[in-house]
Amino acid sequence: MDWRLAGLLAAVLLLVGLRILRDGNRETGFASESIEEWNLGKLVLASFLTLFAELALIRWIATEVRIFAYVKNLALLLCFLGFGLGCALARSRVRWWSAATALLGLLLVVRLPWYGDRVLEGLSRSLGAAQDIEIWATGTARHWPSFLAAALITGLLLVLITCVFVPLGQTVSRQVELASRPLHGYSWNLAASLAGILAFFAVSWFDLPPSVWLGAIFVGLAFLQAKKRDRIALASLVVPAVLLLHDVSTPFHFSLWTPYQQLEVEQTNFSDGEFGRALVKVNHTGYQFVVNLSPDFLARHPGLLKEAADENPYNLPFRFAPPQARVLIVGSGTGNDVAAAVRNGSRSVDAVEIDPAILELGKRHPEHPYSAPQVSAHLTDARAFLKRAKPGYDLVLFGLLDSHTQLSDYSNMRIDNFVYTEESFREVKALLAPQGVVFVKFQVDHPWLGRRLMEMLTDVFGKRPVVFTAESSYTAGATCFAISPSGQVADRLNTDPRLQQFVAGHPPAFMNLPSIAVTTDDWPYLYQQGRWIPGVFFSVSALVAILAFGLYWQIPEARQRVPSLFFFSMGAGFLLLETQVISRLALYFGTTWQVNGIVIGAILTALLIANLVIEQQPRAGSRRWILGGLLGGLALAYSIPFSRIPGSAAFVGWVAAGVFAIPVFFAGLLFASEFQNVESPSAALGANMLGAVLGGLLENTSLVIGLRGLLLVAVVLYSLAALGLRLRPRQRAVVVGVPARSDA
Numbered sequence: 104m105d106w107r108l109a110g111l112l113a114a115v116l117l118l119v120g121l122r123i124l125r126d127g128n129r130e131t132g133f134a135s136e137s138i139e140e141w142n143l144g145k146l147v148l149a150s151f152l153t154l155f156a157e158l159a160l161i162r163w164i165a166t167e168v169r170i171f172a173y174v175k176n177l178a179l180l181l182c183f184l185g186f187g188l189g190c191a192l193a194r195s196r197v198r199w200w201s202a203a204t205a206l207l208g209l210l211l212v213v214r215l216p217w218y219g220d221r222v223l224e225g226l227s228r229s230l231g232a233a234q235d236i237e238i239w240a241t242g243t244a245r246h247w248p249s250f251l252a253a254a255l256i257t258g259l260l261l262v263l264i265t266c267v268f269v270p271l272g273q274t275v276s277r278q279v280e281l282a283s284r285p286l287h288g289y290s291w292n293l294a295a296s297l298a299g300i301l302a303f304f305a306v307s308w309f310d311l312p313p314s315v316w317l318g319a320i321f322v323g324l325a326f327l328q329a330k331k332r333d334r335i336a337l338a339s340l341v342v343p344a345v346l347l348l349h350d351v352s353t354p355f356h357f358s359l360w361t362p363y364q365q366l367e368v369e370q371t372n373f374s375d376g377e378f379g380r381a382l383v384k385v386n387h388t389g390y391q392f393v394v395n396l397s398p399d400f401l402a403r404h405p406g407l408l409k410e411a412a413d414e415n416p417y418n419l420p421f422r423f424a425p426p427q428a429r430v431l432i433v434g435s436g437t438g439n440d441v442a443a444a445v446r447n448g449s450r451s452v453d454a455v456e457i458d459p460a461i462l463e464l465g466k467r468h469p470e471h472p473y474s475a476p477q478v479s480a481h482l483t484d485a486r487a488f489l490k491r492a493k494p495g496y497d498l499v500l501f502g503l504l505d506s507h508t509q510l511s512d513y514s515n516m517r518i519d520n521f522v523y524t525e526e527s528f529r530e531v532k533a534l535l536a537p538q539g540v541v542f543v544k545f546q547v548d549h550p551w552l553g554r555r556l557m558e559m560l561t562d563v564f565g566k567r568p569v570v571f572t573a574e575s576s577y578t579a580g581a582t583c584f585a586i587s588p589s590g591q592v593a594d595r596l597n598t599d600p601r602l603q604q605f606v607a608g609h610p611p612a613f614m615n616l617p618s619i620a621v622t623t624d625d626w627p628y629l630y631q632q633g634r635w636i637p638g639v640f641f642s643v644s645a646l647v648a649i650l651a652f653g654l655y656w657q658i659p660e661a662r663q664r665v666p667s668l669f670f671f672s673m674g675a676g677f678l679l680l681e682t683q684v685i686s687r688l689a690l691y692f693g694t695t696w697q698v699n700g701i702v703i704g705a706i707l708t709a710l711l712i713a714n715l716v717i718e719q720q721p722r723a724g725s726r727r728w729i730l731g732g733l734l735g736g737l738a739l740a741y742s743i744p745f746s747r748i749p750g751s752a753a754f755v756g757w758v759a760a761g762v763f764a765i766p767v768f769f770a771g772l773l774f775a776s777e778f779q780n781v782e783s784p785s786a787a788l789g790a791n792m793l794g795a796v797l798g799g800l801l802e803n804t805s806l807v808i809g810l811r812g813l814l815l816v817a818v819v820l821y822s823l824a825a826l827g828l829r830l831r832p833r834q835r836a837v838v839v840g841v842p843a844r845s846d847a
Contacts, residue, residue: 138652143488144326146278146288147295152323153271154299155412157182159316160304161263166365167213170643178264183678185265187792188654189272193280198270198336203324205266207340210317212259214347227818232843254646261650265797274327286718286775293711300704307362310460314348325394361460366792368464373404378469380577383437383461391503394578395469409576414605416573416581420500420542421447422602423585423595428497430457431534433485433522434504438465439578441472449498451477455488479779486521487692489530490752495619497536503581520627521690523556527624528563544581545569550613551632553582557613557619560586569596571609582611606753624746625688625809634807651796665788669777669827674794675801676820677770680737681706684763687745691756703761706767713771716777729773730825734818736765741814742764770821777828 146294161179165172189198275292306316318341325337350358355370369385381393397418412418417439421428427450432440444452454473456462459482466473473480482490485504504522521527531541534713541560547553560568562589562596568586585592596603622629633635655666685702740762748755781787798820805813 108411120814129657141281141283141288142278143291145274146282146291146696147298148323148327149271149274149293150292151269151299151302152320152327153275154296155303155323156267156271156320158300158303159313159320160267163313163775164209164213164260164264168260169386170639171260172386176708177647178645180796181261181264183795183799184647184651184654184792185191185268186272186275187271187674187795188265188371188657189274190276191272191792192269193273193276197272197273198266198330199324199333201266202268202270203321203337203340204633205263206317206320207343209260209263209267210344210347212256212263226536257643258646258650261646265650265654268412270324272329284718286714286779289775290711290714290718293707293714297704297707297711300700300707304523304700308687310360310362310578312348312358312360314345315823317348318344351806359460361458363458366458366460366464371847377403383464391436391439392578393464393468394439395437396578397441397470400469401772407577410574413576414573415575416544416583417443417578418447418583419573419583420498420540420544421449422599423540423542423587423592424498425536425538425540425591426763429494429495429536431492431499432502433489433499434502435480436465436502436504438460438470438472440500440502441475441478442468442470444500445470445472445475445478450477453481453492453496454478455481455485456481457482457484482798484689484692486527486690487752489527489534492534494534495536497539499531499539499541500547503544503546503579505649520622520629521624523559523629524622524624524627525559525562528559530589532563535588538587538589540585540587540591541568543584545584546579547582547611547613550611550616550631551619552630553613554616554619555621555629556584558618558825560584560775562621564588568592569606570611570614571606572611573609592839605729623809625811626805627810628806631806636803636806640806645805649795651793655793666793667787667827668790669824670781670787671790671794672820672824672827673770673774674791674796675798676794676817676824677774678795678798679801679813680763680766680770680819683810683817684767686805686810687763688756688760691745691752691759698741705764709764709767710771713768714775717772717775726773726776726828729769730775730821730828733766733769733773734825736762736767736769736779737814738819740766741811766817773824 157179160182161171164178192198208794221444258564279288279292282291303316315738321340322338325334327684328334328337352358355372357368359366359368362371363772364385367388368381369384370381371379373379373719378395380395382389383391383393395419396408396412396415398412400419401412408415413422420440421443422603424430426442427448427584429442430449430452432452432454435441438454441452441454441745452475456465462480462482472478528541532836535541541564543556543560545553545556547556557568557570564586566586568584570582570584572580572582576579604775620633626634684706688702743762745755748758801816804816804837808815
């Protein structure tokens with residue numbers, strides 16, 4: 104049975120039913136309700152659901168539609184945009200009908216059984232991704248008809264995601280406005296938002312599929328309805344959602360949702376039932392094979408491996424290393440490199456893998472490498488492990504560690520950005536034994552990317568690495584880089600004529616290319632050719648800007664006045680500051696889902712504390728000292744050379760967290776103290792909404808000026824906010840709601 108088709112039919116029937124229900128409620132609006140009563144339960148549920156839905160949609164859409172994974176924090180901006188619009192439309196009819204149909208429509212567009220996989224996969228290519236950024240399956244030229252079609256489809260997706268969050272913003276705003284003390288209501292908003300983050304932590308921890316996350320959103324929306332029939336109508340949408348999201352699994356073809364990505368495993372066996380190999384896909388793209396290279400297996404299948412066994416990419420690194428090596432494998436994955444280390448007589452192996460589901464797949468590897476007594480598995484970020492590992496490795500092997508399909512959901516970091524920087528390779532060099540070797544395997548699709556890796560190793564070691572390609576008929580091929588601070592690599596080539604002949608006979612295409620910018624901890628963009636903003640980002644940014652301005656003009660008061668410079672600048676500055684904090688702390692604690700969630704939770708906690716300070720101590724809201732603390736905190740974060748602070752990576756990370764907490768806290772104080780006096784809450788939130796979108800788009804400038812330079816951009820934005828304060832006199836007014844993720 105085609106479950107997607109069944110979901111489509113169920114969705115159409117339910118949409119018709121909702122349409123009839125909507126017509127029956129036309130005079131008062133779908134799920135109309137009185138806004139005369141304060142309802143703490145409704146505020147808590149709406150705030151909780153906002154953060155939960157935000158995390159769920161960000162993760163799901165980036166997996167299903169690759170343009171959302173590659174183009175920065177696109178889905179995050181849309182969630183904020185919709186919620187901010189809802190806050191500004193707090194006194195309008197709550198748009199539950201629009202949210203319900205938008206979420207179900209989003210599932211239909213993405214999961215349509217007859218075209219979704221083919222059309223949506225190519226959006227990034229059609230919108231202009233080309234040779235200046237490493238994106239799988241991209242072309243080299245723009246085809247204008249395809250570009251316009253892709254822009255229309257992407258624009259539809261942007262609108263659908265935005266509409267989901269409008270009624271949540273309306274509900275939170277109404278309840279905060281009705282609270283006896285508005286800042287008290289805002290505090291409950293922040294606390295419930297933290298609970299939403301923790302709930303999604305649990306979802307990720309237990310590897311639950313998107314049918315659970317997105318189904319829970321429909322249930323949450325149902326509980327927010329005042330009328331029983333409305334609750335039943337919204338809850339019934341769980342049925343088509345689950346059907347559309349269901350993927351049929353068998354013992355030989357199944358999918359897993361990990362904290363980072365979706366994995367699909369396709370296993371093939373020989374006619375006698377013996378394991379052949381398994382293809383692991385990440386986010387619908389081929390990622391790695393699970394293979395058996397044991398001598399007994401290859402002897403039983405003599406035609407399987409076309410190349411010599413010791414010239415296979417998994418065995419080659421150990422021909423350069425000293426015998427009985429102490430080995431560190433960075434990105435050990437499903438265990439092929441670990442199995443090679445065991446086969447080649449390594450005395451100890453530290454295997455580092457970030458994804459728990461991939462590690463579990465590795466424990467089912469046919470050679471069972473993770474069960475070997477000399478193997479220690481470490482579930483952590485590679486760079487974080489490098490910072491705390493003990494020196495003395497004879498071989499440090501980078502095992503096809505790449506993230507061509509996965510970026511952080513909250514910043515412009517791919518999960519391996521900080522692994523391939525000059526500073527990272529210097530840390531690796533310090534971990535080597537006197538005759539130690541660094542061996543890097545990488546899938547190089549663009550010559551400039553291979554040139555970058557070669558130049559980084561050359562800069563760190565003071566000499567060129569040995570570079571060659573190694574293809575395979577049975578396993579994954581790779582471009583290989585071998586280097587040692589001693590003469591170990593050269594000695595192995597001199598004493599092994601076959602190895603020397605193999606290396607000389609497989610040169611890569613990029614050896615004579617001109618120099619290229621290398622990646623550093625401040626500019627860690629391995630997959631981008633140079634210090635410029637790729638064309639596909641301009642295309643998508645234009646679509647977001649058009650959508651933001653179009654929604655902004657839906658706010659009645661926004662059409663009658665110039666947007667507030669203060670609230671506009673605060674929105675831009677805070678979203679920029681938030682992504683900066685996440686990117687920087689990932690360097691010290693790892694680019695893991697736990698770190699991302701903890702940092703976001705800590706930011707919300709800082710805003711909650713700032714809110715409580717203003718509520719308890721109204722005089723604490725002095726503009727002068729708050730502005731001084733905010734700008735001073737930004738200056739401190741910019742001026743401190745964190746890389747030169749002695750101590751462990753964790754210690755430096757906590758120092759950085761403390762420093763960045765200063766501007767976040769003072770930004771929260773400034774926002775809370777001024778928002779309670781705003782003359783027109785809806786106009787202020789409209790300006791704040793546009794500013795937040797601008798801040799997210801300005802985060803792209805780090806591709807040109809680096810991560811540290813973003814702090815200077817934030818200083819400019821907050822200085823504009825200070826100018827806006829001078830132009831805006833203090834006035835007393837009732838406070839309306841403010842989004843939990845807003846530009847404090």
